[in-house]
Amino acid sequence: MPLSIFGFQALWSPYLMGVLIFITIVYFLVTTKWRKDFKVSEPLKKSEAIYFIVAMVIIYVVKGSPVDLMAHIMFTMHMVQMAVLLLLVPIFLIKGIPWWLWKVAIEAPVVRAIFKVMTLPVVAVFVFIGLFSFYHLPAVLDYIKLSETLHGIYTFVLFLSAVFMYWPLIQNMPDREQMKPLHKLAYIIANAVLITPACGLIIFAPNALYETYTNGEAWLKAMELCVPASTLSGLSLSGPELFTDMKPVADQQLGGVLMKILQELIFGVLIAVIFTRWYRAEQKDPEKITADALAAHQKKWESQQQHGL
Known part of the structure; x- marks a missing residue:
């Protein structure tokens, strides 16, 4: 059965498109025309504008296009949607918003304390x-x-x-301490390991777990999240099997596998970028790095001598 039966609004979410366009317009006004109203600001970089636009486009694709409708029909598409929305979009969003604008947001009186705690690496990982x-x-x-x-x-x-989870890894605020490359690599690996049990539960379950993807009544109720109730009331639908030939268990397993694969791909790219930048930074001035290491060793040795160790 074609998805077109659900209508234009369910397929293309014009309201979400309008909201994202409005947010994008405000973003460019704040970062260009209105930026002089801020105590500290810098001209908008081309790379920041590109990152932000890409974030808005991806959000619309996964939440406003037929992908969102399919995510309510197939668990596989739900997991793909989750992977892209949670593991890819925050990267572009953090890098797309200028540091001085982030500074205003995260140093607001109420936000400051919450943000400080929630972006602690251990807290951020386990909360996410x-x-x-x-x-x-x-x-x-x-x-x-x-x-x-x-x-x-x-x-x-x-x-x-x-966003909190990615912040310690990606933020580039000039007045904040940056996570060391080795710690970044360990942080990414920890994320990959900790998310595995959730994916494993889905992949290796012998039976279909979710009523909203198997039970016709529950599924139809859940479809109201993206399809107007007035549209659904005029349709005669029994369940998601009308739109896919895939068995519920196979759909569930494929969803878990794709989630894990996409997570590994995204994290793999991050590891490659971090390692490459780390390597290049060390190659720029190897003599200075060696001198700093010797100075640190000498300082440690002198401290031990003073304490009689």
């Missing part, structure tokens, strides 16, 4: 992995998908936790 894993527990996902308000709130909180 915890929220992601909790969301994909069968009872939790089925419950959340039956409420448009709850689904919207949880998705936003989960996305925010992904």
Whole structure:
């Protein structure tokens, strides 16, 4: 059965498109015409503008195009949507917003303390992995998908936790300490390891776990998240099997596998970029690096001598 039966609004989400266009216009006004109203600012870089536009386009593709509709029909597409939204978009968003604009946002009175705690590497990793894993527990996902308000709130909180998770890794604030390359590599590997159990639960489950992808009544209710109720009431639908030949268990397993593959690909690219930059930085001035290492060793030796060690 074709997806066109759900109508233009469900397929292309014109309201979301309007919101994203509005946000993009405000972004360019703030970072160009209005930036002089800030105490500290810099001209918008071409790379920042590109990153931000790419983030907006990806958000629309995964949440506003037929991809979002398919994510409510096939668990495979749901996991692809989650991987792109949570593991790719935050990278472009963090790099697309100028540091001086981030500074204004994260140093606001109420935000400052929360942001400081939530972006601590250990806290950020466990909060993101915890929220992601909790969301994909069968009872939790089925419950959340039956409420448009709850689904919207949880998705936003989960996305925010992904931004917190990436912040220590990607932020480039001039007045903040940067994570060392070796620590960045360990941080990425820890993320990859900790998310594995959630994917494993989905991949190796012998039966279909989610009612909203197998039970016709629950599925139809969950479809109200992206299809107007008035449209659904005029259709005679029994379940997702009308739109796919894939068995629920196979669909679920493929979704878990693709989530893990996409996560590994994204993290693999990050590791390659971090390692390459680290290598190039060390090659720029090897004599200075050697001198700094010897000075640190000499300082440590002198300290030990003073304490009689």
